[in-house]
Amino acid sequence: MNDLIKTSNKFPIPKSMKAWVLGNANELKMIDKEIPLPQKSEVLIRIDAVAICATDLDVISHGPPAMIEGGLPFNKNFTPGHEYMGTIVALGPSVDEFEIGTRVTVEIHSGCGQCKRCRMGMYTSCHNYGLNYGDNDKGHRANGFTSDGGFKQYAINHINTLIKVPDDMTDEEATLVVTAGTTMYGLTELGGLVSGESLVVIGPGPIGLLGVAIAKSLGAYPVSLVGTRNDRLEIGKKLGADYVFNVKEEKNIVQAVKQKVSNLGVDYVIECAGTEQALNDAILMTNRGGKICLAAFPHEQVKINIPHMVINNIYMYGIRGEGKSATHRAMAFMKEKRFDAKLIHTHTFKLEDLPLALKYARERVDGAIKVVLKPWE
Amino acid sequence: MNDLIKTSNKFPIPKSMKAWVLGNANELKMIDKEIPLPQKSEVLIRIDAVAICATDLDVISHGPPAMIEGGLPFNKNFTPGHEYMGTIVALGPSVDEFEIGTRVTVEIHSGCGQCKRCRMGMYTSCHNYGLNYGDNDKGHRANGFTSDGGFKQYAINHINTLIKVPDDMTDEEATLVVTAGTTMYGLTELGGLVSGESLVVIGPGPIGLLGVAIAKSLGAYPVSLVGTRNDRLEIGKKLGADYVFNVKEEKNIVQAVKQKVSNLGVDYVIECAGTEQALNDAILMTNRGGKICLAAFPHEQVKINIPHMVINNIYMYGIRGEGKSATHRAMAFMKEKRFDAKLIHTHTFKLEDLPLALKYARERVDGAIKVVLKPWE
């Protein structure tokens, strides 16, 4: 190994690791792969747990990276998975911000640091997104999207993507920090000062459920959760929702929310359902001057009530991922146990059972919400 | 007159004035009307000029106020018109911020000062919008929308709506301040710091054309203007547009803009066309992390490329009117003659010719852009 790279006998690094890689769309196979070395400002992480996100299902079925229009040429041998955590086992040259043995969870994006967005601190909107290959390597990485992800045993991460995990937080819970970071980023962009403000989360998936928890942590009141399944809504209540609404049981969800909260509508909506209906509900239940954060999206163009949005001075934020160090802010609340993120972790599998785990996640088998893989069990 | 109200012999106030009022939709008649008295914090203005805005056409054809969903009960005898200027001829009790004889132009909105939005400085998003009647009077006024407007000879205005007009600015130009204020408000909400940033204005109507001028004044570069008529685009050039694009002459307007400015797209788009096509063009020509301001809107729901917006972390601001004292910022540039707003003023009529003036404005007779009425000629 490069002698500027630091390792430790306590964490011996094997020559190769198990890694799932993509073939054609929907083809996944587990192979043995060489373990890469950390470069300047990078570390090598032994992955201790990795969660499955709905976006992983997209990446796997459409070929990576699902998030770039037009696609990229490295379809094959790509490892998806972006919600992972683990233990640092090697430090690249110049890294003294972290120590070997430290448990960390990760953000997805490491920006190029050079484009106008990165220079503004908007590293998740890096203008060199996807440019991390060969001569054209601008240094951008989006692990699990444009560079290899976490459905394997070891990963290289830029130090900008690392968040320290407290000792009393389980591996499984630590994989959820980036999920919580997504709505934290959304609320950051909406202004952040939501204490005492009314807020609705539409869509009780993992992002929506932790969105309830984050909004409550920041003091939002009342926080309403809108969904279609009562079991999910019950979890939302445990995570702090003041009111829950089952759209299937309401004649008019917009009126139901207004009647409960305020006939003017609510100050903020975090839209996590990604359907045309939910988007328009969001617009109609937002009050004059209110703000909507889009944390999910439909796969096609949808009919939107733009007139209502403009007449009522409503702003809509297409938020992507977990930018502006929002994961650190999410971790601050999780570390203090403001809410129990573990409530959304339902199943654990071994790394080799990824296909089964994906099935659980996709089809919500047995009430699955967050499905986690443990690569070393 | 109330002896707390100040008047001056220099500006004698007659008992009655000429005023256009609405009957049923599209019915307008000119009547004699009593001249009202200014209350606390109000002034009486002798209207010297009033411009016609596209929204006036909506108000007249749909009944006021076109801008409130559900409508209001005072359809009849309402005077539309909101882009006016004039001379202060009486001061209400406690007013010492202005003097009789001072020329002023006006903002539309005077907020209630009590709702959560007004308390935040967002008086154009007042939660008591439209509540300015009888026992339920919360003090909100939107002249020409929810309270009587400017197609008449005298008007009452709250001092919060007044902007002083410099001596060397004509009456006609002064009516355009609120138009310039609209894009200034949009740019305020997008962050305001646009110098050196790329920006596109779609739709060379009055708001779009002065949007070019305001964006250039703030230092945006390059500023592109997209439209369908070359004569309007030419005016855009005179107001500072670095590039103009005629959508009818381009195969693909998004590609044309990207080719000229940057293949990544532009930082900001001000959408002033209000069509489905223009909205989606706006989304597709905005770069990752960029922002769109909606200064116009279609009258119905439209199919929007929400996925592109979320994947690219694009924010969309439904801006309404000219909030956050943006008119004052617009006037600052007009006073310094940074651009020649008069370029968009094309026709002048007498007050009694309002029907003809409306026809010019609606049908763009003789290349009409801004049509202005002079109530005293």
Next chain:
Amino acid sequence: MNDLIKTSNKFPIPKSMKAWVLGNANELKMIDKEIPLPQKSEVLIRIDAVAICATDLDVISHGPPAMIEGGLPFNKNFTPGHEYMGTIVALGPSVDEFEIGTRVTVEIHSGCGQCKRCRMGMYTSCHNYGLNYGDNDKGHRANGFTSDGGFKQYAINHINTLIKVPDDMTDEEATLVVTAGTTMYGLTELGGLVSGESLVVIGPGPIGLLGVAIAKSLGAYPVSLVGTRNDRLEIGKKLGADYVFNVKEEKNIVQAVKQKVSNLGVDYVIECAGTEQALNDAILMTNRGGKICLAAFPHEQVKINIPHMVINNIYMYGIRGEGKSATHRAMAFMKEKRFDAKLIHTHTFKLEDLPLALKYARERVDGAIKVVLKPWE
């Protein structure tokens, strides 16, 4: 009574009330005073509890309003006291936002709504501050500073100053909302997004102690409290302080904080001691790019390390009171019982015992922190 004013038999209003009024500096006497009527947008409150603030001591000893340079002409017969709460017993014309019988606590400032600062939402920086008399009445009120305060049995308040009190919050705790609101305002101005950021509070008076609680509620970590008395520091720990430092026990408080938190310094300092030493400690313990909020101030000019501040790009916010609806945000956390504000309430007196209560507050008799008067006991 004016028939537009609403009252209720449940809350009969006597003709007169007991009220403490100022004579010359340091002269206070209790008199019988007529109960005023609420005007438009105002309510009449039966004061159920009023706390003593250090600023009240200033107002009483220097003559009101201590907070205006140059002073004002109404020295005599002025009632100080600004941290009060009570029950609404009459509604002025047009008020339907509140009901008779509702318990409320109050902010101090009601802005004029017309000056440039009020129009920006900065009503505590109203440019018509102090102009609330006679012909020059611009509508500004700062109860207990420029208009009559709360050391009496009834008070008039503008609805903008009211915050509803939850049923399970005691009168005494409700008087502390405005204290908590002060640091909430400070953190609002620093940007608000303090979760996971390091923060130091200097000065464990009421504002500093609740500053610790508010900072922790917003997720700041670690929160350090610096003071001179261990009993106060202990209360700080109960309110959430992660570390406490007794300056008397440290050789160098700046080094002690850096050693514990980070040798770079901390992200934010809330300075509540108001001494030259504390101000410079604040500057030296703030990291590059960090921010300092001044919630207290010395009474004279002090020698400040400006070079360190500029070289390190440090910003310093002179924050005054509880602006930008920060009290509502503070109440949001108190309502959810994130911290126990009652820990700083130490003594309760009857209204007639004001002089004794002031002595307790001034001299910290018996460990007094917050001393509360109950006008009806």
Next chain:
Amino acid sequence: MNDLIKTSNKFPIPKSMKAWVLGNANELKMIDKEIPLPQKSEVLIRIDAVAICATDLDVISHGPPAMIEGGLPFNKNFTPGHEYMGTIVALGPSVDEFEIGTRVTVEIHSGCGQCKRCRMGMYTSCHNYGLNYGDNDKGHRANGFTSDGGFKQYAINHINTLIKVPDDMTDEEATLVVTAGTTMYGLTELGGLVSGESLVVIGPGPIGLLGVAIAKSLGAYPVSLVGTRNDRLEIGKKLGADYVFNVKEEKNIVQAVKQKVSNLGVDYVIECAGTEQALNDAILMTNRGGKICLAAFPHEQVKINIPHMVINNIYMYGIRGEGKSATHRAMAFMKEKRFDAKLIHTHTFKLEDLPLALKYARERVDGAIKVVLKPWE
């Protein structure tokens, strides 16, 4: 040369260059020095012009880096100078954002891209400031402060520090962009939306004079300039100052400004004098809720009117250098010729005449304001 580095026959690069280097404090000698190679994300610039800044005088007389407390170990052989421009003559690996032959001017700071401040876009407040040596190299550079500067013929620059120079801008004018960028950064931090707002610049040095120009470009009105010498104030007028004040001719400069602008004081002050008197004048002439930007600073602690600042809710920003891409925004206005920055360029010398040039700059010989060196003449 490294074959990943691109060069061009049009711009042949010699083996060595002339460079001024420091010995002990105030010792400067010109030597022959090897020309370094650009690394990843870097370019090699042939320096065509370099201006002298007051801070250079500090660096030379105190040893570099004057801006780091405690100092650094490389006192000797260090080249000062940070206001330079030139022509790109070699591209490091991966650089395709610029071409050989392009004229560029430079910012000083290139942040580490990893610390919390850089991740927020605050690269001039990099927490790894000064860590650019050996094993501890975090990538931070502040050319002319912590890494070699521009009093030589060639320089290495990170691409983040480059701003393209338009063809019709002279070399001399291009060296002034970073000076203009300093107040642009200050105004960025104050909020940026200064059009129509009143503003005072204290201190008509280069930063103050271009501060007037930048403030006017952004629409501030009125802009006042306060100084001690009429010739400088005259230049301020040419750069757009609406009013100028000679402190020597005024009894009370604060009253003089208030009388001219508003008895409430002004909205913004940019303090560029760095004296105790000027700092307190700034505080006293700022209106309630106003903001002060400190673009200069005294060399020792000074007595400051903190009470006035807190009572009036005034914020004070210690701004350091030209952060947040403010140079790009400054260039946007200079490119459009909104003001004539050349008015402050007074003298030009050859590189070998640096000692004489420094004398002109230090002693303001012959009315010197900006003194520029041309290394190739």
